[in-house]
Amino acid sequence: MNKMSDTPDNTLPEGQDAGDTSGRRRFLAGAGAACASAALISVLGPAVAKDGPSGSFPTADFDWEKHNWGYGIDANKCIGCLRCVDACKNENGVAKDANHFRTWVERYVYLEGAKRPLIDSQSHPDNIAVSAPNASRFDDRYKNEKVEKAFFVPKMCNHCENPSCVQVCPTGATFKTKDGAVLVDKEYCIGCQYCVQACPYGARYFNEIERRADKCTWCYHRISKGMNPACVEICPVGARVFGDMNDKNSPISQFLKDNRVLSLKPEMGNRPTCYYIGIDKEVS
Amino acid sequence: MEAVHAAAEAIYHVTPYTGYVYPNETVVPWSILIVIYPYLTGLVAGAFTVSSLFHVFGIERFRPVARFALIAALCFMVVVPVTLLSHLGHPERAFNAMITPHTTSAMAIFGYVAGFYVILLMLEIWFMFREDIVYNAQNDRSWKRPIYRLMTLGSYEINDKTRHYDHKWLLTLAIIGIPASHGLHGYVGFVFGSLKSRDWWSSDLMPAIFLFSAIVSGVSVLIILYMIVSLVRRVKIDEDCIKGMVLALWGFLMFTVLLEGVEFFALMYRAREGIDIIREYKSGPLFWRFAIMQIGIGAVLPVIIMSLMVYFKTSGRKLMVGAFICAALVLTSVIFMRYNVVIGGQEISKTMKGLLSYEVPFFGQEGWMAAIILLSTPLVFMYVLTRFFNPWIESAKSHAEALAHAK
Amino acid sequence: MEEHTEMPKHIVRLSLLLVVFLVVAFSAKAYFTVDSFYKYGHYRANSVPDIAAPDPAYRGPAYCALCHVDRHTQWSSAGHKTVKCEVCHGPARGHPIDPNDPNKTAKLPRPTAEYTKTLCTLCHMQLTARPQRDPPQQPWDPAIGKSVPWNKGVSQVIPDEHSAGQPCLFCHDPHQPKPIRIKEEPAQVAQTPPSSPDKH
Numbered sequence: 083m084n085k086m087s088d089t090p091d092n093t094l095p096e097g098q099d100a101g102d103t104s105g106r107r108r109f110l111a112g113a114g115a116a117c118a119s120a121a122l123i124s125v126l127g128p129a130v131a132k133d134g135p136s137g138s139f140p141t142a143d144f145d146w147e148k149h150n151w152g153y154g155i156d157a158n159k160c161i162g163c164l165r166c167v168d169a170c171k172n173e174n175g176v177a178k179d180a181n182h183f184r185t186w187v188e189r190y191v192y193l194e195g196a197k198r199p200l201i202d203s204q205s206h207p208d209n210i211a212v213s214a215p216n217a218s219r220f221d222d223r224y225k226n227e228k229v230e231k232a233f234f235v236p237k238m239c240n241h242c243e244n245p246s247c248v249q250v251c252p253t254g255a256t257f258k259t260k261d262g263a264v265l266v267d268k269e270y271c272i273g274c275q276y277c278v279q280a281c282p283y284g285a286r287y288f289n290e291i292e293r294r295a296d297k298c299t300w301c302y303h304r305i306s307k308g309m310n311p312a313c314v315e316i317c318p319v320g321a322r323v324f325g326d327m328n329d330k331n332s333p334i335s336q337f338l339k340d341n342r343v344l345s346l347k348p349e350m351g352n353r354p355t356c357y358y359i360g361i362d363k364e365v366s
Numbered sequence: 367m368e369a370v371h372a373a374a375e376a377i378y379h380v381t382p383y384t385g386y387v388y389p390n391e392t393v394v395p396w397s398i399l400i401v402i403y404p405y406l407t408g409l410v411a412g413a414f415t416v417s418s419l420f421h422v423f424g425i426e427r428f429r430p431v432a433r434f435a436l437i438a439a440l441c442f443m444v445v446v447p448v449t450l451l452s453h454l455g456h457p458e459r460a461f462n463a464m465i466t467p468h469t470t471s472a473m474a475i476f477g478y479v480a481g482f483y484v485i486l487l488m489l490e491i492w493f494m495f496r497e498d499i500v501y502n503a504q505n506d507r508s509w510k511r512p513i514y515r516l517m518t519l520g521s522y523e524i525n526d527k528t529r530h531y532d533h534k535w536l537l538t539l540a541i542i543g544i545p546a547s548h549g550l551h552g553y554v555g556f557v558f559g560s561l562k563s564r565d566w567w568s569s570d571l572m573p574a575i576f577l578f579s580a581i582v583s584g585v586s587v588l589i590i591l592y593m594i595v596s597l598v599r600r601v602k603i604d605e606d607c608i609k610g611m612v613l614a615l616w617g618f619l620m621f622t623v624l625l626e627g628v629e630f631f632a633l634m635y636r637a638r639e640g641i642d643i644i645r646e647y648k649s650g651p652l653f654w655r656f657a658i659m660q661i662g663i664g665a666v667l668p669v670i671i672m673s674l675m676v677y678f679k680t681s682g683r684k685l686m687v688g689a690f691i692c693a694a695l696v697l698t699s700v701i702f703m704r705y706n707v708v709i710g711g712q713e714i715s716k717t718m719k720g721l722l723s724y725e726v727p728f729f730g731q732e733g734w735m736a737a738i739i740l741l742s743t744p745l746v747f748m749y750v751l752t753r754f755f756n757p758w759i760e761s762a763k764s765h766a767e768a769l770a771h772a773k
Numbered sequence: 774m775e776e777h778t779e780m781p782k783h784i785v786r787l788s789l790l791l792v793v794f795l796v797v798a799f800s801a802k803a804y805f806t807v808d809s810f811y812k813y814g815h816y817r818a819n820s821v822p823d824i825a826a827p828d829p830a831y832r833g834p835a836y837c838a839l840c841h842v843d844r845h846t847q848w849s850s851a852g853h854k855t856v857k858c859e860v861c862h863g864p865a866r867g868h869p870i871d872p873n874d875p876n877k878t879a880k881l882p883r884p885t886a887e888y889t890k891t892l893c894t895l896c897h898m899q900l901t902a903r904p905q906r907d908p909p910q911q912p913w914d915p916a917i918g919k920s921v922p923w924n925k926g927v928s929q930v931i932p933d934e935h936s937a938g939q940p941c942l943f944c945h946d947p948h949q950p951k952p953i954r955i956k957e958e959p960a961q962v963a964q965t966p967p968s969s970p971d972k973h
Binding site: 180181182183186188201202203204205237246248249250251252253254255270271272273274275276278279280281282283284285286287288290292293294295350351366 | 377380386387389391392393453455459462476477557561562563712716717
């Protein structure tokens with residue numbers, strides 16, 4: 083039995099077992115039966131054992147207790163080159179199709195006199211048609227229109243303070259780390275996709291190859307090595323900003339200090355830690 | 367890797383859309399299997415309700431179907447996890463949700479509630495048929511005998527004391543079962559109603575709507591199964607029982623229509639952000655699925671028919687035909703309701719600026735065929751289980767004696 | 774009412790069976806709870822080191838500068854200095870050593886002259902919603918004695934009008950786009966566009 087100390091709630095007096103020796107009492111055998119008693123167990127609730135690791139966690143050179151990541155997006159700067167989208171897919175092995183993205187870019191176009199913007203993303207069929215492998219691009223469909231206002235908005239997981247996806251996950255396969263990233267345990271996820279439904283931002287998708295939920299990790303394998311996420315690293319115009327909000331001199335702290343920032347769908351109560359400037363009321 | 371991706375593209379279904387939807391939304395996560403999951407759970411809750419009306423509330427006219435209702439409930443119930451498991455990306459990990467249940471997750475708690483309820487149903491059936499089990503363990507001459515013997519737990523004791531205990535247990539289980547079965551299904555409604563990401567789902571009324579539509583579907587399926595089985599067994603259908611079930615269906619159905627109407631009109635009238643797209647959806651693909659099938663033909667029409675039947679005190683053959691038609695219509699309405707909730711919710715984009723149009727494929731894991739197979743397996747289970755527990759006779763002993771007497 | 778009498782045998786056995794079931798279920802839950810679960814919260818703590826483990830694909834200009842010193846110097850002093858090496862050359866993971874064969878060097882694909890028409894226009898094609906360079910000319914700041922970096926936007930062209938189908942490389946060195954040059958012959962370069970190494 084592994085690590086019983088972690089789960090002290092699980093131990094019943096084993097002696098209760100001793101009274102029964104009959105081998106044929108199998109009336110209750112069956113898949114459903116296994117569920118039942120646990121209803122009582124769950125009432126007791128899991129006990130969190132904080133036996134603190136000797137070194138830093140999760141890696142030898144990186145202690146998540148010391149960081150509090152934040153992400154800034156300046157939509158004024160975004161040029162819609164989609165280098166972030168392609169870089170993300172390269173970095174994280176995301177399916178190279180029009181239906182699975184950890185980050186994507188939306189284009190909002192107000193034609194003259196229109197009350198509502200026209201919106202598309204790089205996954206629109208017309209944009210796919212003009213793209214090449216590793217060179218996704220937006221088409222120039224509005225070149226003959228009278229455009230009043232237009233801008234790009236990069237989108238991604240908001241790594242919320244109150245993530246809906248973590249709330250609904252039945253197993254604990256998705257969780258928020260101490261440094262603020264929302265991650266998915268690919269070996270523990272059962273693939274029910276409840277989190278995909280619960281995310282108000284459409285940031286999650288089902289990974290058909292690994293048969294589990296998948297999402298942006300802020301390139302956790304990069305940030306834990308002192309690097310920027312791939313999308314931030316690759317952005318040629320500095321529209322994406324990442325850093326440690328504990329560090330007053332980090333790019334994100336500067337970004338938050340210099341700007342009046344917004345978050346997406348604040349009415350959801352998720353409190354994103356991706357902060358936007360330069361977005362419009364129609365962006366959601 | 368490219369080849370792997372190409373293979374993956376072949377296994378998921380890309381849904382066309384209008385307006386703007388988030389790119390990841392073009393693969394609809396929950397499909398037909400999640401439509402029949404609440405449908406089956408609803409049949410369980412409804413069938414159990416009918417059985418409780420006899421066992422706890424003492425409504426005598428439900429006696430002919432009360433025992434069968436429990437067996438039907440169990441047979442529907444055991445298929446419920448199968449629909450969920452077939453939908454999972456990693457069914458072999460499903461027990462993770464029970465080993466480390468996340469207490470904030472509606473879905474994790476569902477596993478416990480469902481498991482608890484399955485055991486409750488099995489116990490209740492066991493107590494109900496205990497005298498038959500003991501009788502068959504002693505008198506059955508077929509291959510089934512060892513199974514009966516196993517089920518007696520080695521005790522053949524039948525007397526006033528055991529009857530007293532069995533009755534107490536049965537009543538206790540039935541009383542616990544009422545909140546359990548209704549909780550179970552209200553809970554399914556909560557799985558949808560608690561998600562704030564989709565306006566179409568996010569409603570406090572969702573659990574109540576699910577519960578009442580569950581009850582009407584369960585009563586309907588019992589009407590239909592009871593009639594068909596009686597025809598096959600060539601026995602007279604108990605008219606009083608059918609009349610009782612029609613009354614129950616009539617009452618609960620009016621309430622269901624009311625709840626569904628209130629929910630829909632409140633959503634339309636509040637007209638929050640994104641109402642444009644809901645209006646477009648309502649008058650577009652939803653019109654025939656919701657207004658015509660779910661509400662019109664499936665619910666309002668049977669209410670009218672049953673009101674007339676009640677008013678004119680219809681009886682005899684007309685009552686049977688009317689009850690059968692109404693039950694079939696209600697079953698249709700409820701499956702449309704499940705479809706409109708589950709698929710409908712996902713067809714309205716989270717952006718509230720676009721609509722997807724999902725089409726259920728025929729073949730494949732998420733297709734109509736899989737759904738039809740899963741929907742018919744409870745009937746097979748019912749056939750098998752009624753070989754062991756005959757719900758249509760008062761007791762195995764008296765039945766055998768009657769047969770012997772007839773010879 | 775009958776507490777003092779003995780319970781029927783089948784009730785006793787059924788109750789025992791339920792107790793056994795509960796004990797088995799409790800034990801199974803404890804036994805199957807994975808090692809590091811609940812260590813930091815309701816998740817498997819060991820998944821975090823796993824997620825942190827993969828080798829980054831994009832390495833950053835400092836990594837490239839370890840070898841390509843001259844190119845790096847040229848690039849970092851010119852107008853394209855915000856456009857990092859891997860934007861055009863693709864991720865550096867596996868370069869210079871082929872991870873499958875340490876004795877072999879793995880070349881990064883270089884964009885062909887023809888491909889620059891695709892690559893450069895990703896940013897520089899005139900496009901609705903793409904912020905124009907603002908201000909249009911890079912202003913000279915006398916206080917610091919050099920040009921002020923642009924606040925936002927990129928210079929944009931209509932490719933057909935701008936170059937009449939000539940590869941961008943013909944006039945612009947991507948590492949130092951201005952001043953323009955005239956190349957007599959298109960550069961002899963590899964024929965493959967940059968792509969991901971597709972290793973994970």
